[in-house]
Amino acid sequence: MNKKIYLDHAATTPTKKVVVEAMLPYFTEKFGNPSSIYEFSGQNKEAIEEARELVAHAIGANEREIFFTSGGTESDNWAILGIAENYKSKGNHIITTTIEHHAVLHTCEYLEKNGYEVTYLEVDKDGRVNPNDLKEAIKETTILISIMLANNEIGTVQPIEELGAIAKAAGVLFHTDAVQAVGHIPIDVNAMHIDLLSISGHKLYGPKGIGALYVRKGIKLRSFIHGGGQEKKRRGGTENVPAIVGFGKAIELAITSMEAESKRQAELRDYLIEQVLERIPHCRLNGHREYRLPNNANFSFEFIEGESLLIMLDMKDICASSGSACTSGSLDPSHVLLGIGLPHEIAHGSLRISLGEQNTKEEMDYLIESLIVIVARLREMSPLYEDYLKKQAKIER
Amino acid sequence: MNKKIYLDHAATTPTKKVVVEAMLPYFTEKFGNPSSIYEFSGQNKEAIEEARELVAHAIGANEREIFFTSGGTESDNWAILGIAENYKSKGNHIITTTIEHHAVLHTCEYLEKNGYEVTYLEVDKDGRVNPNDLKEAIKETTILISIMLANNEIGTVQPIEELGAIAKAAGVLFHTDAVQAVGHIPIDVNAMHIDLLSISGHKLYGPKGIGALYVRKGIKLRSFIHGGGQEKKRRGGTENVPAIVGFGKAIELAITSMEAESKRQAELRDYLIEQVLERIPHCRLNGHREYRLPNNANFSFEFIEGESLLIMLDMKDICASSGSACTSGSLDPSHVLLGIGLPHEIAHGSLRISLGEQNTKEEMDYLIESLIVIVARLREMSPLYEDYLKKQAKIER
Amino acid sequence: MYTKKVMDHFQNPRNMGEIEGASGVGTVGNAKCGDIMRIYLDIEDEIIKDVKFKTFGCGAAVATSSMATELVKGKTVKEAMEVTNKAVMEALDGLPRAKVHCSLLAEEALQAALWDYAKKNGIVIEGLVEPKPFEEHEEEEEEF
Ligand SMILES: Cc1ncc(COP(=O)(O)O)c(C=O)c1O
Ligand SMILES: Cc1ncc(COP(=O)(O)O)c(C=O)c1O
Ligand code: FES
Ligand code: FES
Numbered sequence: 001m002n003k004k005i006y007l008d009h010a011a012t013t014p015t016k017k018v019v020v021e022a023m024l025p026y027f028t029e030k031f032g033n034p035s036s037i038y039e040f041s042g043q044n045k046e047a048i049e050e051a052r053e054l055v056a057h058a059i060g061a062n063e064r065e066i067f068f069t070s071g072g073t074e075s076d077n078w079a080i081l082g083i084a085e086n087y088k089s090k091g092n093h094i095i096t097t098t099i100e101h102h103a104v105l106h107t108c109e110y111l112e113k114n115g116y117e118v119t120y121l122e123v124d125k126d127g128r129v130n131p132n133d134l135k136e137a138i139k140e141t142t143i144l145i146s147i148m149l150a151n152n153e154i155g156t157v158q159p160i161e162e163l164g165a166i167a168k169a170a171g172v173l174f175h176t177d178a179v180q181a182v183g184h185i186p187i188d189v190n191a192m193h194i195d196l197l198s199i200s201g202h203k204l205y206g207p208k209g210i211g212a213l214y215v216r217k218g219i220k221l222r223s224f225i226h227g228g229g230q231e232k233k234r235r236g237g238t239e240n241v242p243a244i245v246g247f248g249k250a251i252e253l254a255i256t257s258m259e260a261e262s263k264r265q266a267e268l269r270d271y272l273i274e275q276v277l278e279r280i281p282h283c284r285l286n287g288h289r290e291y292r293l294p295n296n297a298n299f300s301f302e303f304i305e306g307e308s309l310l311i312m313l314d315m316k317d318i319c320a321s322s323g324s325a326c327t328s329g330s331l332d333p334s335h336v337l338l339g340i341g342l343p344h345e346i347a348h349g350s351l352r353i354s355l356g357e358q359n360t361k362e363e364m365d366y367l368i369e370s371l372i373v374i375v376a377r378l379r380e381m382s383p384l385y386e387d388y389l390k391k392q393a394k395i396e397r
Numbered sequence: 398m399n400k401k402i403y404l405d406h407a408a409t410t411p412t413k414k415v416v417v418e419a420m421l422p423y424f425t426e427k428f429g430n431p432s433s434i435y436e437f438s439g440q441n442k443e444a445i446e447e448a449r450e451l452v453a454h455a456i457g458a459n460e461r462e463i464f465f466t467s468g469g470t471e472s473d474n475w476a477i478l479g480i481a482e483n484y485k486s487k488g489n490h491i492i493t494t495t496i497e498h499h500a501v502l503h504t505c506e507y508l509e510k511n512g513y514e515v516t517y518l519e520v521d522k523d524g525r526v527n528p529n530d531l532k533e534a535i536k537e538t539t540i541l542i543s544i545m546l547a548n549n550e551i552g553t554v555q556p557i558e559e560l561g562a563i564a565k566a567a568g569v570l571f572h573t574d575a576v577q578a579v580g581h582i583p584i585d586v587n588a589m590h591i592d593l594l595s596i597s598g599h600k601l602y603g604p605k606g607i608g609a610l611y612v613r614k615g616i617k618l619r620s621f622i623h624g625g626g627q628e629k630k631r632r633g634g635t636e637n638v639p640a641i642v643g644f645g646k647a648i649e650l651a652i653t654s655m656e657a658e659s660k661r662q663a664e665l666r667d668y669l670i671e672q673v674l675e676r677i678p679h680c681r682l683n684g685h686r687e688y689r690l691p692n693n694a695n696f697s698f699e700f701i702e703g704e705s706l707l708i709m710l711d712m713k714d715i716c717a718s719s720g721s722a723c724t725s726g727s728l729d730p731s732h733v734l735l736g737i738g739l740p741h742e743i744a745h746g747s748l749r750i751s752l753g754e755q756n757t758k759e760e761m762d763y764l765i766e767s768l769i770v771i772v773a774r775l776r777e778m779s780p781l782y783e784d785y786l787k788k789q790a791k792i793e794r
Numbered sequence: 795m796y797t798k799k800v801m802d803h804f805q806n807p808r809n810m811g812e813i814e815g816a817s818g819v820g821t822v823g824n825a826k827c828g829d830i831m832r833i834y835l836d837i838e839d840e841i842i843k844d845v846k847f848k849t850f851g852c853g854a855a856v857a858t859s860s861m862a863t864e865l866v867k868g869k870t871v872k873e874a875m876e877v878t879n880k881a882v883m884e885a886l887d888g889l890p891r892a893k894v895h896c897s898l899l900a901e902e903a904l905q906a907a908l909w910d911y912a913k914k915n916g917i918v919i920e921g922l923v924e925p926k927p928f929e930e931h932e933e934e935e936e937e938f
Contacts (some may be wrong), residue, residue, distance in 0.1 A: 004437055004535035006429075007685070008429075008433060010428040011429075012428060012429065012635055014424070014425050014428040015424040017425060019424075020421070024417070027411070027412040027416075027604065028411050028413075030409070030413055031412060032403075033405070033408040033409040035408070035716060036405060036408050037704065037708070038405075038710075039713070039717070040403075040711075040716050040719075053500075069467075070606065070622075070634065071467075071635060071637075072634070072635075073634035073635075074622055076624070077633075079621050080524065090678050091712050102623070102625050102626075102633065103625070103633055104622050106620070106623035106624060106633065108621045110620075110623055112736055159655055198432065200635075202635060207466060207637075208607050208636070208640070209640050223503075225471055226474055226499075226500065226506075227503060228470070228500070229499075229502035229725075236470045236474075236499065236500055237467065237468045237469070237500070238468060238470075238597075238599060240468075240604075240605045243605070255775055307434065310434050310435065311434070318534075319435045319437055319438075320435075321434070339749075364786065390551065
């Protein structure tokens, strides 16, 4: 194999060729500022509105409920900080979970420093929120619940409809970070009782630096980025026309192929999971076996460390990711893996494989064979494995 | 003429072909997330750092002082909201001007609603801040001064070095919105005593949706968009690699050609101003005659209204802009034109011409001839002009 | 991210393994932050005849342990005392800033092995201080 095997689609996806082609005219020819009055720019305004419809359609929303942002992170920040401020007179309590993306967690931590109270719901060993926990956490002062639709590390999908219904019954606004879910699993903001929803372009074969926030009609939400009158005065800044057009195109394609593609990827995923669990000892699958993104597999290999594993895979031209502390540059391994109760040293040896449209069964086989060799090699080098073997030997004696 | 004559470069510029070409590989091939560990993404990290150096170089900063954002608007928001919060214990007073971009003004208004006090310095009839006014406005509680380097409507360039020196002497942080200035006039953050500076990519032939904030070393500035550890943990969100690369390339080209290009454009501008003032009666130039951007000309034509003027120009394939209330969708004409003391009815009949690298002398001639005809035509239709003529006739009788 | 030398030592670690009945063994680190390093020394007449290592950690941790063993092999105990993390990093043409702590581990593991050797033989090595006791892997698990 001398071609890269990219298995890190949860980190980012390539922008599809057709998407780039759709964007290109808006850089050099139809480059006008959509706020301008001349006809030359009018077409850009239309292009934006077309993209808005495509985004709305993907989640069962109305296009007037879609606001473009610079990405998933901005969408999360806007939703949480905006609601926190707009509904301050109602209360200062926010509920989220321990396994959210940092875009949500760090925003909540910022709010905690500014007079808000945040409850971080724990999840079960598979990464799911217990709806009863949510019910019990809601107080008089609760103004917002923010629970991600699907987790970016372990792929666990939440019982979002049930959680949304609880929020609705309690009269509390419900935000969901759907960055990893859109284009992979069906979403309907009405059926799921979602009031605010974050999307990102580059996770669904669109460009980076573009995203959207869905805001249910009637919800007060202050501007997060103040400026010109763009996005119905809710988000200042010259519209990123090429990226918006590309985002629209990408989400349209993702929705069109979703059913077939997620089935295909889920089959590859299941094959991978089965083979790895069967052929590599001292290994576990993280995340829910069933309620999981079709393209996600996350393993922990005991006695080995994630960064080393990634580098060895990289040497075999395989791109993947890990929740190891050594990768993150912080001392603690992934908060998600700790959140599902893994001990530190097991969380260290984690590997996330996230599949994409180009991946094949052959690549899975190559990955599996490579993993078997690499894991064995790293265990040979591991003092932890040595200790384990010695202990085993003692027990057997 | 059947080609568009684009004279609205202050609104946005086309992305240069070479810039798009520099970006392209980062969409489809080198698409990796720069935070990933595999070597495939390492090149993207390098590409970002190269672009950062180019941006730093353009304003005499160190690359470690440059943070990428989603555009000029975000940079302005971040600088002002961030400093306001970080230096709250020092005071709650901010000084700016009446003619700032809405990205600054609306951010200041937001702060006013949240316990801050903002002084809006008036400008003289040419749009310049009087340094003495700044000196007098500084109080014990002043924590930030934000004055734009060059105005987007009337092109007036501020005595920024002098203003910066005053801020420095008073120990107050100094932010400048340099979105319209970078790549057009020389900037040196040290010589000009600038602590924070906003830049936008799409105003200098780079892509939309990308910008930067310069933050002088040592200045505390909280994250504005909370998330992953990107941009030294100061700006969350997956890096917009193609846009960053394009921004770097564009700013490099802009700086390289700045001296020659600004001379060339200033000549065209001067020719245009001279011809228009000479050949069209009841017309004035807005902004300072000398301290002005090389590519900006802003006229007011008495008795006519800006939107009508723009539409007529559009019919002649000329793209320009106006500070008319009819264009802005609000009832008041441009705050900048009112800020330099124009009466409403004069501000209404304003026209902004902002030149670019592709514009030629022939285009200026075509514009001048078109303007003569259109202005005359609109005046024919104007009851204000009729009144004026009648009044004149009375006086002459 | 890593230099060529680091990658070389990661891909082809020198002296990886264990020594049965070693003169000195040192294990340092803590499973909680992910770094565990063990160095085995075989010392005869104050000369390090053989050295082996095992490491649970990142690329930098593996490479620094490999390099550290190379730097001390065949050297006297006194010379081995001069193999600091700085020396190891220099020999690897540098490490990313976030990975400097991994090289400290190599220095500590080596000194822990030397301490073990000194203790077993009732000798004193000038400049050597007692390493922090290593928290056993099992205890970590119980704690959880
Ligand atoms: C002076 C000034 N500041 C800020 C901005 C906002 O920049 P952006 O459109 O990149 O958000 C603009 C342009 O719209 C501008 O002219
Ligand atoms: C669940 C989740 N939320 C938010 C984000 C942030 O999205 P973006 O990189 O577009 O800012 C990501 C990806 O990084 C994600 O996986
Ligand atoms: S006259 Fe119609 S908007 Fe001004
Ligand atoms: S061993 Fe964890 S960062 Fe090096």
